[in-house]
Amino acid sequence: MTVSLQSRWQLELVNDQNKLVYYGLRNWPSNSRQVIPIVQATAYVIKNIQEYTSQTLTSHPEAGEELSQLLLEKIIVPSGELRQPATRDCHQVCTKCINNDLIIPGLEFDDKGVCAFCQCYTSNETPKGSGIHVVDEQELVDLAAKRQSSRFDVMVFFTGGKDSSFLLWYLVRKLNLRVLAAFWDMPYTSDTARENMKRVAQHLPEVEFIQWQLPWKTIQLAMTSQLRNVGWPCLCPTTAFPLFYPLAFRRRIPFILFGMEDVQAAVMEYVFPPPAGKSEAARPSPREQTLQFLKTRSTACSLQKPVTWMQELKNYHASIRQVVGDEIFAELTTVIKQAEADPSLPIPLIKRLRTREKYGSWHEVIGLLQRELDWQMPEDQKSMLHTSCKIEPVKDYVQYMRFKKMRTVFFPQSLVELSAAIFFGQISRQDALEQAQDLGFPDPPEVLAELISDLEISDEDILSSTDELKCVLEECVDS
Numbered sequence: 001m002t003v004s005l006q007s008r009w010q011l012e013l014v015n016d017q018n019k020l021v022y023y024g025l026r027n028w029p030s031n032s033r034q035v036i037p038i039v040q041a042t043a044y045v046i047k048n049i050q051e052y053t054s055q056t057l058t059s060h061p062e063a064g065e066e067l068s069q070l071l072l073e074k075i076i077v078p079s080g081e082l083r084q085p086a087t088r089d090c091h092q093v094c095t096k097c098i099n100n101d102l103i104i105p106g107l108e109f110d111d112k113g114v115c116a117f118c119q120c121y122t123s124n125e126t127p128k129g130s131g132i133h134v135v136d137e138q139e140l141v142d143l144a145a146k147r148q149s150s151r152f153d154v155m156v157f158f159t160g161g162k163d164s165s166f167l168l169w170y171l172v173r174k175l176n177l178r179v180l181a182a183f184w185d186m187p188y189t190s191d192t193a194r195e196n197m198k199r200v201a202q203h204l205p206e207v208e209f210i211q212w213q214l215p216w217k218t219i220q221l222a223m224t225s226q227l228r229n230v231g232w233p234c235l236c237p238t239t240a241f242p243l244f245y246p247l248a249f250r251r252r253i254p255f256i257l258f259g260m261e262d263v264q265a266a267v268m269e270y271v272f273p274p275p276a277g278k279s280e281a282a283r284p285s286p287r288e289q290t291l292q293f294l295k296t297r298s299t300a301c302s303l304q305k306p307v308t309w310m311q312e313l314k315n316y317h318a319s320i321r322q323v324v325g326d327e328i329f330a331e332l333t334t335v336i337k338q339a340e341a342d343p344s345l346p347i348p349l350i351k352r353l354r355t356r357e358k359y360g361s362w363h364e365v366i367g368l369l370q371r372e373l374d375w376q377m378p379e380d381q382k383s384m385l386h387t388s389c390k391i392e393p394v395k396d397y398v399q400y401m402r403f404k405k406m407r408t409v410f411f412p413q414s415l416v417e418l419s420a421a422i423f424f425g426q427i428s429r430q431d432a433l434e435q436a437q438d439l440g441f442p443d444p445p446e447v448l449a450e451l452i453s454d455l456e457i458s459d460e461d462i463l464s465s466t467d468e469l470k471c472v473l474e475e476c477v478d479s
Contacts, residue, residue, distance in 0.1 A: 003054055003071075004079045008106030010406055011046050014305050018043035020075065021307045023406040024106015028119035030073065031271060034409065035307050042066045046076075054078065088442075094118060097419035098432050103412050103441050105404055117416060120271045121423050133289045135257065135351035140175055143254060150252040153177040155348065156259075157184070157240055158200075158209070160193030161388030163259030163355065165200055165375050166365050170358060171257070172204050173372070180253065184240040185213040186389075188451075192378040193388035199374045212243045218324070224455045225323035229303065230316050231402045231468035232395055233451065238297050238320045242332040245294065248348040249335050256348045261355035263420040267411070272309050287339075290350045294336055297321070298329050312410040362426050383438035384427070385414055393440025394448050398472040400441035407471055414439045444476050452476065 005011075008024045020036040038046075041062035045052060057067040057076065070076045086092070091102035094115035101107045108116045143153050154171055158164045158181040171177045183197065201209060223233040237258060248256055268274075284292065297317045306312040321329060339347045359365040362384045369375035378387055386392040392414070400412040418436060421427045427435070440448075452473065459477045462470055 001053060002050060002079045003052055003057060003076050004082050005046055005049055006075055006077050006081075007083045007085070008406070009075055011043060012305065012307055014307055019307060020046070020070075021409065022075075022106065023403065023409055024101075024104065025108060025116040025271070025411070027108045027110055027116050028123045031116055031120055033073075036070075036075075038066060039063060042070075049076070094419065096429075097422040098429065098436055099415060099419045103400060103415050115419075117266075117271060117419060118423055121266065121420070124270045124273065133286050133349070133351055134354055135255070135349075137175070137353070140171070140177065140255070143177070150254065151178060152180040152208070152251060152253045154255045154257055155180045155182055155244065155248045155253045156257050157182055157237060157244070158197070159183065159189065159259070159388040160196040160200070161259065161386065162362075162366060162369065162375075162384060163261050164388075165196060165259075165369055165373060166355075166359070167257060167259045167353060168200060168204065168207065169369065169372055170353070172207060179207050180248075180251070181207050181209045182240070182244045182247075183209065183211045184236070184243060185211050186236060187216065187219060187454075188389055188391045190378050190388055190390045192376055196373075196375050196388075199376075203373045210244075210247075214239070214243075214328075218328075220455055222320070222323040223451075224457065226319055227398075227455075227457075227472065228465070228467040228469045229319040229323070230312075231407065231472045232316075232398045233391070233455070234395055235320055235324070236389070238317050239324055239328070241294060241297050242324075242329045245348065246331040246335050252346065253348050254346070256350050257352060258350075260352050261359070263417045263424065263426070264413075265352075266420040266424075267309065267416060286349050286351075287343075287347060290347060291336060291339060293350050294332065298332050298336065300326075306408050306410070309409055309411075312408055356424055356426065359426065362421065363431075381438055383414075383418070383435040385417055385421075385435070391447055391451055393438070393445035394451055396440030397443075397445055397448060401472045401475070402468065405471055407468065412441060415441075448476060 008022060010021050010023060012019050012021045018038050018040060020038055022034045025031055026034065041060065045057065045060060045063055045067060054071060057071060058064050060067055067076065086102040086105060088102065091100050092109055092113070093100040094109065095113035096118045097115065099107060099115040099117055110119060154177050156164060156168050156171065156179055158168060168179060168181055171179050201207065219235070222235055226235065227233045245256065296314065298321060300321050301318050303315045303318055304311055306315050339345050366377065366384065381387065396412060396414045399410060402408040403410065403412055415436065418432050422429050422432050462473045462477055
């Protein structure tokens with residue numbers, strides 16, 4: 001019987017190295033083998049796989065052992081065992097969450113119907129030393145008692161959404177910190193989020209607010225370039241760092257906190273966690289973590305083929321650095337150089353709070369915000385994710401299109417986050433099914449047409465494109 005490379009596996013050449021890449025998520029613990037380096041002889045066989053049987057594979061003189069392992073892992077399978085693509089009428093949904101193999105093609109399930117994400121959450125302990133360093137609350141309390149040289153204890157990246165509004169309230173009302181709230185005014189901040197900012201300012205009169213708005217032409221060109229480079233138009237929150245970090249540095253603010261909740265970090269912490277094995281002493285200090293975090297978002301470098309989840313994120317940051325321009329990043333680059341030259345120089349540490357420990361359920365945190373700050377959910381929005389951005393469904397859609405077409409290993413983010421919220425007890429499965437109706441897949445969301453018009457992208461631009469623009473937008477072109 002002939003054999004085939006199982007669906008969603010693809011042979012890639014990366015830096016002159018042949019690799020098999022899986023565009024999906026394998027069952028735990030095979031999730032750690034999403035990218036498999038192979039020898040040249042194995043690559044040759046896979047390119048000509050239709051000429052082989054399982055017997056001729058395993059007897060191959062140069063690659064038999066490697067090919068036998070691929071057969072054992074069912075990466076190469078008898079042709080009759082190829083998985084068929086999921087359809088709207090026939091797809092599998094996780095029995096614990098709402099992840100499914102229609103929106104996440106290549107998602108695997110165990111014999112109980114539990115998806116690979118939930119398996120990872122169950123099997124992995126939260127790793128220490130996550131790339132986005134979690135602050136210890138006592139550290140903040142001690143800071144408030146010391147009242148350092150700055151007149152602010154913390155800068156908060158504030159959007160008017162659920163997460164940053166809760167963060168602001170918690171730091172001020174529970175920890176009695178002196179907070180500078182910094183808002184990067186993007187054109188696509190929702191009207192409700194802007195109204196929420198006004199309400200928050202009224203109810204937290206001790207908080208000082210600053211706002212920064214880049215020229216529309218800069219935003220327009222940058223978002224269009226992002227679509228071409230990496231297939232999604234978003235600039236947040238990367239561009240906030242060159243705008244506000246130097247200000248926090250000059251004002252000697254010890255910490256910068258932003259409202260990234262735990263479900264948004266679940267992939268980094270449970271599915272593809274940082275390498276283990278370093279001793280506590282060998283791990284980067286919070287200062288070193290912050291500098292690495294900033295350098296990742298401010299260093300000009302070429303985009304690499306995104307065969308890993310983290311490489312896709314690096315490409316996203318590197319592309320923003322290219323398209324926004326040197327001038328906006330110049331001051332941040334200077335601060336980084338000064339901090340590296342003088343290890344004793346104090347710098348603001350970038351931190352986040354563990355939201356699961358503070359929130360309870362999403363309904364509870366929204367109830368708290370409504371009572372304390374008169375905060376409101378966006379009109380006609382069911383999803384409690386990403387409550388400040390009008391074009392969030394666009395991000396959903398373009399991420400889905402690129403993943404579906406095996407242009408990226410980066411999963412459609414919002415579905416993964418919503419499902420993580422079920423697993424970690426922040427919403428019920430039924431609530432998540434209702435909220436998922438707001439997500440921007442599998443069909444183009446209405447707001448996408450508005451964005452395409454704003455960015456002055458024509459049908460001809462899309463169809464003549466040789467980059468990611470065509471990949472993500474060609475189905476939006478009028479036939």
